Amino acid sequence: MDSEVTAGPARRVTIKDVAARAGVSKGAVSLAFNDRPGVSQATRARIFEAARELGWAPHLSARSLSNARVDAVGLAIARPARMLGLEPWFMEFVSGIESVLVERSCSLLLRLVRDVREEIEVQEAWWQGRQVGGSILVDLHDGDPRVPELQRLGVPAVAAGHPSLAGGFTCVWTDDGTAVTEAVRYLAALGHRRIARVSGPATLGHSVIRTAAFEAAVRELGLADGRTVATDFSGEEGARATRALLASADRPTAVIYDNDIMAVAGLSVTAEMGLSVPADVSLLAWDDSQLCQLTHPTLSAMSHDVFGFGAEVARRLFDVLGQAAPSAHQAPTPALTPRGSTAPPRRP
Amino acid sequence: MDSEVTAGPARRVTIKDVAARAGVSKGAVSLAFNDRPGVSQATRARIFEAARELGWAPHLSARSLSNARVDAVGLAIARPARMLGLEPWFMEFVSGIESVLVERSCSLLLRLVRDVREEIEVQEAWWQGRQVGGSILVDLHDGDPRVPELQRLGVPAVAAGHPSLAGGFTCVWTDDGTAVTEAVRYLAALGHRRIARVSGPATLGHSVIRTAAFEAAVRELGLADGRTVATDFSGEEGARATRALLASADRPTAVIYDNDIMAVAGLSVTAEMGLSVPADVSLLAWDDSQLCQLTHPTLSAMSHDVFGFGAEVARRLFDVLGQAAPSAHQAPTPALTPRGSTAPPRRP
DNA sequence: AAATCGACCTTGACCGGTTTACCGACGCGG
DNA sequence: CCGCGTCGGTAAACCGGTCAAGGTCGATTT
CATH class of the missing domain: 1.10.260.40 (lambda repressor-like DNA-binding domains)
Incomplete structure (x- = not known):
């Protein structure tokens, strides 16, 4: 009209x-x-x-044409869309990043990609096309090809992950090893001797680190089980893994999950199998999004300021853009927040 | 080094x-x-x-400098970060958008804002700075100031919402009125006569539409209750609303929620109050993200292809960028997916 | 009185593409 | 042999800013 x-x-x-x-x-x-x-x-x-x-x-294009400064940073995420929607971690992370970008009137260029290969293409296109001044890397895995590729291109970047994974890039990380150890010690102190773990993809860098720490702690405390089942982080696989664990001969009396979603899924599996939480089995989530407080019983979790973590990553990216030398920054270690899903095991 | x-x-x-x-x-x-x-x-x-x-x-800045074409579209979201993380709808929506943008090698500029005022500022800056070629509007409410503002600026945009809210903008919408009616009819057919509803913010356009349809259906079927409690979409308020409803004198035997998160929260409240689902009370979620299948019992829901919806919105935005006249596009109506949380009410 | 100086502002070259006007060569019909 | 249209390509203007170099002008110094 x-x-x-x-x-x-x-x-x-x-x-x-x-x-x-x-x-x-x-x-x-x-x-x-x-x-x-x-x-x-x-x-x-x-x-x-x-x-x-x-x-x-x-006109910002005109401006960045002459002064080479770019007003956006890139973030490509290689996880299936369906899974991302359920993963509170990401939006909180993104929000944290935004909170810092906003005060420098900088924008976030977001792209969901299928895999690491595609991410590399996207990052290269962004960089060559001067769409971004730098990038943020998430979900690093061991020997991640993105590290050498972006380094070759000269893309300023910050990695969200352990220094050992970040190559020469500045990184921000949480001490997941210590956190896992704390989790295991806590459950052991409650009296659990068969503790299992449901992790994310085995190739993911932090999965590797957590698994190693988990096994070390189990050994150190002389516990019985110590199995880790790897998943894709989805609720479905979390449920499947839980079913497998709880149906096994010597079923664990406690399960640690690598994110909240799988813990929620696990909780529903216990109900489905007629087990009671925490009497029959204790569950411990990871990240502690509000999801943990929406279940019944509420979920004990390793608690973690994801928003702050994202903000720290963004701040470090600006350091890097300001020519700062590569460095590693440790964010606060996830801390145990006990709620209703953990308790001493039922006496046999 | x-x-x-x-x-x-x-x-x-x-x-x-x-x-x-x-x-x-x-x-x-x-x-x-x-x-x-x-x-x-x-x-x-x-x-x-x-x-x-x-x-x-x-160099894309150089290119867009001379041909005025811009290679990014904007999306500003005015919901608190904490809430967004838990709302599967958004990431799925964003993914759907991406799926279309990607094939035109266009990027998504994302910004989380505090409120509508701030969004208008951001949109204006984006447009003036030629950061975006167009924008996507979500969470329209009645008399939304963004509509006249963006129209004044001449920003090409597509609104995700009912034509009556979109002013002169092209829009993509789902027929929530019909869907609500179907939901009520279904519950009534099961034998429920006291049905309540937990909605999003009362000022939100689609809340208004759903509430009106809900009340009309309740009247039409001659049902008893028909209350709607407005919330901010968060699990916490969903739980609070559920508690209030279930604690009331003539408590409803069925509750319809406006998103999945609140339904999950509601489910945990029933447990906390010692009520059984679906025997004592039936719950019906909205959106049907995978969250609905992670609970116990699984949640019946009004099911909805959010990914496809996002994709449609993006496609229409490209139409608009190609000078197409404003138009309204209806996406498939949410359809009932019965699962374990709905059943005939217990005989009194 | 001439030279120096700093504050303020203008000029014009650039950034890296796109686009338009133009040009040479070649094939072709008359 | 000439005029004409087409194809393949070049040179230069332009997009909208930034920035270094330079120009004015009144005030201060020598």
């Missing part, structure tokens, strides 16, 4: 228009808008006034 | 380098890369070869 109203040619207003209106050169406008010395307070005010009247804002 | 290796000045390779290497002018390279007529197959091949060797890709 009246969509024509705004559809006119309406040449976009440029710096030249503003300059003309303020009676100065476009150089002056540029100076004013990047608040650099060289224009008096009076003219500065006139320029801003003119810009306001015309509704002008600098 | 050796981070210096790639840190050299390493002037970025430009179209000029490619042209030189292929022995042609940069105009020819441009023609070749946008596959337009004017270069022979032979030179075209030489040019691509040269570009490949040098690892060149066009």
